[in-house]
Amino acid sequence: MRWCTLAAAAASALSLSAQASKLTPPVLPLIVRNPYLSTWLGDAREPPWHDWPMFWTGERMGFSIMATVPDTDQVFPLLGRAHDSLELVANHVYNISFPTYLGAHYDASTTNLSYLIPAPDLSASSTPVELTISFLSPITPTSTLRQSIPASYMTVHVSGNFDVNIYVDINGQWVSGDRGSQIVWEFSEQELGTTDKGLKTWKIRRETELLLSEERDRAEWGTFYFTGPSDLGHEAGVSGRVRPRFARTGSLQNEIDHDFRGIMEEEPIFAFAKSFHLSSSKSSSKSSSDSVMFSFALIQNPVTQFASARGLTFMRPLWASWFSSVEALLDFHYLDYTTAAGLASNYSAQLAIDADRSGADDYVDIVALTARQVLGATVFSGTPEDPILFLKEISSNGNFQTIDVIFPSFPFFLYTNPRWLAYLLEPLIEHMLSGQYPNKYAMHDLGTHFPNATGHADGRDEYMPVEECGNILIMGLALVNSLIYDTSAAAGSVWSSLGSDSFDPNPSTSAFSLANLETRDGVFGLDDSWGGSTKGVRQAQKWVTKSYRLWKQWTSYLIEFSLRPHLQLSTDDFAGPLELQTNLALKGILGIKAMSQIAEAVDNQEDVKYYKNISDVYVSKWTEYGISRDGTHAKLAYHWYGSWTTLYNLYADTLLCFHLENTP
Secondary structure (H helix, E strand, O other), X not given: OOXXXXXXXXXXXXXXXXXXXXXXXXXXXXXXXXXXXXXXXXXXXXXXXXXXXXXXXXXXXXXXXXXXXXXXXEEEEEEOOOHHHHHOOOOOOOEEOOOEEEEEEEOOOEEEEEEEEOOOOOOOOOOOEEEEEEXXXXXOOOOHHHHOOOEEEEEEEEEEOOOEXXXXXXXXXXXXXOOOOEEEEEEEEEEOXXXXXXXXXXXXXXXXXXXXXXXXXEEOOOEEEEEEEOOOEEEEEEHHHHHHHHHHHOOOOOEEOOOOEEOOOOOEEEEEEEEEOOOOOOOOOOOEEEEEEEEEEEEOOOOEEEEEOOEEEEEOEHHHHOOOOHHHHHHHHHHOXXXXXHHHHHHHHXXXXXXXXXXXXXXXXXXXXXXHHHHOOEEEEEEOOEEEEEEEOOOOOOOEOOHHHHHHHHHHHHHHOHHHHXXXXXXXXXXXXXXXXXXXXXOOOOEOEOOEEOOOOOOOOOOOHHHHHHHHHHHHHHHHHHHOOOOHHHOOOOOOOOOOOOOOOOOOOOOOXXXXXXXXXXXXEEOOOOXXXXXXXXXXXXXXXXXXXXXXXXXXXXXXXXXXXOOEOOOOHHHOOEOOEHHHHXXXXXXXXXXHHHHHHOOOHHHHHHHXXXXXXXXXXXXXXXXXXXXXXXXXXXXXXXXXXXXXXXXXXXXXXXXXXXXX
């Protein structure tokens, strides 16, 4: 096994991310789990108190953190602009000061913001308190169960020899994109599993939820849960009163404002505070350490609606198959921190190793930053017998399950957990196999706007037929190839070979079912192995056989239309439609070639020979049409003789090893 123990991995999470981060990106992920739980540090090259955190669209979010030092008048903004509320108070008795910001460090799952809180003047022997706010949105390739949980962690770590108080608050912007929305809230306390500890939780939602609706790309349905341990102080009230009172006293009053109102109507906020007692009566110079952990969850049920084979269906979250209630889910999530952090740390460490082998220090940071960004566009749904991963087209028009948006992300899924790629393709295959899409080519998307996958029964989705047929055939073969390996060292993903090699031949269940989760090394809820040996061959056969008619249908379209593509868009749709695109034709030809090897998975040798022969003929013709007369470069289009293009579609040729055929 190429991974450290969970306890050691969790303990080293802070140091691992501290060793990374050569780049200083303008934006950093903080709490990123899905398209609606997606909070980022904007202006990340500035101190975190320079502006409010933001939603992925760039709109600000109500989320602030402050610190005070007892027996002084100093209050230190750490995240967000809570100090704006403090400055409005006339004749205030506190002094707004700023800590020393040491910068941000990150890996694939964690972003750490580090500070120094200066010692009070009366403590000449004291050194600054070291404070780190650690945001963990764990990527767990061995546990789809954990990856499906729509929740993140935030831990505040402190180390020093004088006391410090920490304050955290959120507002109603976490449950609506409309600042005028009326919201309601409640506060609860509950025991934590079988421990002698408990939890405090704020629950916030719209007063009138708008099911499966958005406002400025934010969900208008669902309940937000903000949770911390029971020894915290808590308070709900007007931002302009709660924040100054904490700045003045260093504590909260454990009171709840029950006057439900609009998000920005006497802005209601929901706050926790923690006092860290770091000073020692025996030695004023002795340093102590402590921490407090919070969780943030957005619970929605249903998560989407989907035009499935049985008709338009409200889709439950995948986690609901394993947990009997929201409370059971949140208790598990909170208690699972050490395990989740260990699994995530293992992934981050391995990703850094592999990225360094493939590129350089900058590349290590680039792939680390993109990991949460990719998964932040997705939502797990379905059942363990038939899991589904839904995707929103982020930062454009919000299309649902866009094939040419899945395509640029599929190398991430092949590396991290190929079964998640299968779950992305599954709703597209199911919908088209059911006959609800009238065209012979692969559809562009499952719906005009997420979260409504209502399909395109009129066949008038965005017109990118060669692009989408080529994409899905290439991804289909890549998925099949990821299943076929003899040894763990030969697996495409480090984590694929972990777990049992049991196989369910039942044709009514997914080839990649999660019905039999495993416990390994004392860790519950782990996936079984992905492919390998005989199991991989049988999984590939089961998966391809079920939809073989579709794969052939898409390939037939490419045979007719890919060599000389007529006027249409490619994935570079910002450039507009163009006929005879050289790079687009290449993708179509690669799709035909991919089909010859997909046919190999079901031992259809007649189709293997047929599709291979066509792709060989087409690539010879493509070279004649698409390469410049002097042979130095490819043209943008066959008939644009003075043009150039980048043949990025050759990536698929390299990934699928087509260029190595018939070589020694």
